[in-house]
Amino acid sequence: MGKSVIINRKRHVSVLADHRLDPVTKQLLKVGDEVCVCSKCKTIYLKDVWVNLKNGKCCHQSSTLSDIPNLEYGTNPQPVLTSKSFKNSFVFFLLCTVILGSLSVYWYYTYEKEHAKKNRLQYIIKTKYIGFQDRIDEINKKVDEINSDKKDLKYQLQKEKLTTKRLNNSLYEVEFNIGKKQGDFRGLSYDNNPAGYVSGYKMYFDVKMPIVIKQLSIFPERSGYITLQLFNSNDELVNDLKNHQVVALLDDSTFDPKPNIIPSLNFKIEEKGRYYLTVKEDVDLWYDAVEGNYDYCKNGIVEIIGCSSEGYFYDKDYYAYFYDIKYSLNISID
Numbered sequence: 001m002g003k004s005v006i007i008n009r010k011r012h013v014s015v016l017a018d019h020r021l022d023p024v025t026k027q028l029l030k031v032g033d034e035v036c037v038c039s040k041c042k043t044i045y046l047k048d049v050w051v052n053l054k055n056g057k058c059c060h061q062s063s064t065l066s067d068i069p070n071l072e073y074g075t076n077p078q079p080v081l082t083s084k085s086f087k088n089s090f091v092f093f094l095l096c097t098v099i100l101g102s103l104s105v106y107w108y109y110t111y112e113k114e115h116a117k118k119n120r121l122q123y124i125i126k127t128k129y130i131g132f133q134d135r136i137d138e139i140n141k142k143v144d145e146i147n148s149d150k151k152d153l154k155y156q157l158q159k160e161k162l163t164t165k166r167l168n169n170s171l172y173e174v175e176f177n178i179g180k181k182q183g184d185f186r187g188l189s190y191d192n193n194p195a196g197y198v199s200g201y202k203m204y205f206d207v208k209m210p211i212v213i214k215q216l217s218i219f220p221e222r223s224g225y226i227t228l229q230l231f232n233s234n235d236e237l238v239n240d241l242k243n244h245q246v247v248a249l250l251d252d253s254t255f256d257p258k259p260n261i262i263p264s265l266n267f268k269i270e271e272k273g274r275y276y277l278t279v280k281e282d283v284d285l286w287y288d289a290v291e292g293n294y295d296y297c298k299n300g301i302v303e304i305i306g307c308s309s310e311g312y313f314y315d316k317d318y319y320a321y322f323y324d325i326k327y328s329l330n331i332s333i334d
């Protein structure tokens, strides 16, 4: 038979102060109640409850304590389901909190990491771009300088071209004379000299550099049309003036023939060498007997070496029949 205890006001102060209940009847345990204490779980039952319901059932044993232990009274009959549900909720809440917290921390660090990476990239791009921008600015500056130089050079070139053109024009304008002059003609009168009108003569001359024959004078016996021709030493036609009208004129006072000036001839001789001038048509032209006097037929550029009606017999006894020849240099300054 198990032991029982009578609750005493002095000995069981804490039991009374805790207002403990019998777990089955829910009756408040009070002074004088006879109780049994399960020796295993230390639960306090009213003696009747223990004897009739819990003996051999609580903790599957039937021994009871001889007194109520000072600190342990057994488990408080708490609503188990409620407690469990609360506990589960709490654990769940805790778990959620931990997970959320972890996630927050993870997200925060990920964000911080990405942010730092982004900042670093931005910094690199910025510094590189600044470098590039500096280079681009430098290059643009140089391009501007070059363009400016180019403009200056272009202007100078244009200026020089103009100067060259002007020089070339001036050079072309400078006229040289060769051959017997019209004025000299009168000194050798028809009466005193064996001279007259003739056809079929060639005037041979050498040129030391390219020239342009611009003008010459002839004295035709009658009016008509002539073709003036320039040949090289290979009898190749270099230039000609076709069907040029000539008029026979006489000086009223002296009755000497008057010259026909042929201007704007523009016979171009590109290479130095030997050439000859002649007239194709049979309008006879005046010639002079000069007896070897070819003093007026030579300068540093052109030399008239003789006149002939046959082959290359350069005769200096006669002068036929191109007077006062004007020419300029056929060279250009580049």
Ligand SMILES: [Zn+2]
Pocket (backbone or CB within 6 Å): 038, 039, 040, 041, 042, 043, 058, 059
């Ligand atoms: Zn028990």
